[in-house]
Amino acid sequence: MTENSRHLQRFQDFLTKKSLRLTSPRRAILEAVHGHESHYTAEELLSLARSIDDSVSRATVYRTLPILQECDIVREIDVGKDFKYYATNRSEDNFQAQVVCVDCDNIFEIDAPFMDWYAKTAAERLGLEVDSQRIQVNAHCTRLRTGQTCEHKAAKTSESLLHSTISTHN
Amino acid sequence: MTENSRHLQRFQDFLTKKSLRLTSPRRAILEAVHGHESHYTAEELLSLARSIDDSVSRATVYRTLPILQECDIVREIDVGKDFKYYATNRSEDNFQAQVVCVDCDNIFEIDAPFMDWYAKTAAERLGLEVDSQRIQVNAHCTRLRTGQTCEHKAAKTSESLLHSTISTHN
DNA sequence: GTGCTTGCAAAGACTTTGCAAACTT
DNA sequence: AAGTTTGCAAAGTCTTTGCAAGCAC
Numbered sequence: 046m047t048e049n050s051r052h053l054q055r056f057q058d059f060l061t062k063k064s065l066r067l068t069s070p071r072r073a074i075l076e077a078v079h080g081h082e083s084h085y086t087a088e089e090l091l092s093l094a095r096s097i098d099d100s101v102s103r104a105t106v107y108r109t110l111p112i113l114q115e116c117d118i119v120r121e122i123d124v125g126k127d128f129k130y131y132a133t134n135r136s137e138d139n140f141q142a143q144v145v146c147v148d149c150d151n152i153f154e155i156d157a158p159f160m161d162w163y164a165k166t167a168a169e170r171l172g173l174e175v176d177s178q179r180i181q182v183n184a185h186c187t188r189l190r191t192g193q194t195c196e197h198k199a200a201k202t203s204e205s206l207l208h209s210t211i212s213t214h215n
Numbered sequence: 216m217t218e219n220s221r222h223l224q225r226f227q228d229f230l231t232k233k234s235l236r237l238t239s240p241r242r243a244i245l246e247a248v249h250g251h252e253s254h255y256t257a258e259e260l261l262s263l264a265r266s267i268d269d270s271v272s273r274a275t276v277y278r279t280l281p282i283l284q285e286c287d288i289v290r291e292i293d294v295g296k297d298f299k300y301y302a303t304n305r306s307e308d309n310f311q312a313q314v315v316c317v318d319c320d321n322i323f324e325i326d327a328p329f330m331d332w333y334a335k336t337a338a339e340r341l342g343l344e345v346d347s348q349r350i351q352v353n354a355h356c357t358r359l360r361t362g363q364t365c366e367h368k369a370a371k372t373s374e375s376l377l378h379s380t381i382s383t384h385n
Numbered sequence: 386g387t388g389c390t391t392g393c394a395a396a397g398a399c400t401t402t403g404c405a406a407a408c409t410t
Numbered sequence: 411a412a413g414t415t416t417g418c419a420a421a422g423t424c425t426t427t428g429c430a431a432g433c434a435c
Contacts, residue, residue, distance in 0.1 A: 066389060066434045087425080102392045107425060125293040125349075127400085128424055144337055147346055155337050159329075164352040167314055167325050173354035176317055179295075180350050182334040184343035236409050236414060257400080272417045277400060297425080298399055 048136055049079050052118045059116045070105045071112075073098035078119055084130040084152045124152065124181060142180035149186070218306055219249050222288045229286045240275045241282075243268035248289055254300040254322045294322065294351060312350035319356070 056075055060067050077093035085093075087106055094101045110131065113119040122130040124145050130152065142157040157180050164178040226245055230237050247263035255263075257276055264271040280301065283289040292300040294315050300322065312327040327350050334348040 064389080064435095068390065068434070070391070100392080104393080104426080105391060108390085123293070123295040142333075142337060144341055144343065146343060153341055155340070157333070157337075159333075160350075163312075163327070163329075163350075164354075167312060167327075167352050168354040170325070171314055171323055171354070173314065173316060173356055176353040176355055178350075178352045180330075180333075180348075182337055182348045183346040184334075184338040184341070185346055186343055234414085238409070238415060240416070270417080274401080274418080275416060278415085 049076075051136075052079070052116075055116050055118060056113070059112070065112070069098055070094070070101045071109055073101050074106060074109045075113070075118070078113065078131075078133050081133065084122060084132050086128055086130055088128075090131065122152070123179075140178070142182060144182045144184055146186055147183050219246075221306075222249070222286075225286050226283070226288060229282070235282070239268055240264070240271045241279055243271050244276060244279045245283070245288070248283065248301075248303050251303065254292060254302050256298055256300055258298075260301065292322070293349075310348070312352060314352045314354055316356060317353050 053075060056071075057067055059065075060071075073094045074090065076097050077090050080093050080097075081089070087103075087110065090110075091101065091103055091106045094106060110119065110121075114121060117134055119131050120134055122132055122143060124130060124143060132154075140157055140160050141154040142160070144153040144155060145151070146153075160178055160180055164175045168175045223245060226241075227237055229235075230241075243264045244260065246267050247260050250263050250267075251259070257273075257280065260280075261271065261273055261276045264276060280289065280291075284291060287304055289301050290304055292302055292313060294300060294313060302324075310327055310330045311324040312330070314323040314325060315321070316323075330348055330350055334345045338345045
């Protein structure tokens, strides 16, 4: 069973449970969500969804994203810009930190397994219960800073590093 | 030497260095920055600044905040809402994580000393150089969830916890 | 059929910016 | 005097919302 069909299944179940309907725009948006490799904006999702069903409107994308987040199919990533990024939840995902290159806007994700423990401890000290958590590191391209600005290409070649795991426990 | 005067000194030096001017609105805003206890919005800063010099305009607040951030007098805290919070840098501050109560919007800060190490390690793996970092934990009020919603009052009484330190190294 | 959905365009919320007048050095 | 800064209001940017027509079930 592919991830796509697993997500479709989950989406349908969720919609049914809430007496919502599986419409053609929603289907196109779900497909678009799988068409994106990494992080995308609402606008990018709209473009791709429109290439699948050109009647999809911006409003529907914005109305569907919260549903996809509730289904745990998509997650929102706010890196402090004036718009948000979204990413599709792949099955093997652990909690991850975002490393954002401020020169080229690339977003890398790196496992940060200690975060679950930290968040829980921090919240408990305040008598709270963890809802969600987030780590973000903003960084510059050391090597490329001197030459032309940090390039997206450079970032792409680092993709093998994306699944590195960093833990504070050694 | 108080923190206020240290900040004023730093502000003046910075302005001079950049051939900028110490004007009355800027002075009022700097004062307002010290009048706030914890986290404040641009709008709240504007109100307080206006109570000191009622001619201060919203535009000037927005234009002055970036300068204060460059001087390291104020820091920006983006908790993913559609507006930003600001906090005055007090001398004893270490790197801190934000714990945001999603019920009452209170923001607590807790030391997270391991973050420097983590950010550096994560960035290095990608060939980047750390610029800034951020940890945020969103949480609910466990105890108060059942009764009336989590109250701001309740948060205030936890203030003694604000300076707790949590480290992953035990 | 019932009532959830959609697209469109207008509205919203916060922040930024153009401009002429006012002010700091 | 020279050049920065200000307040005002308009512009901007992303996101949300009202509404009548259109669909899914």
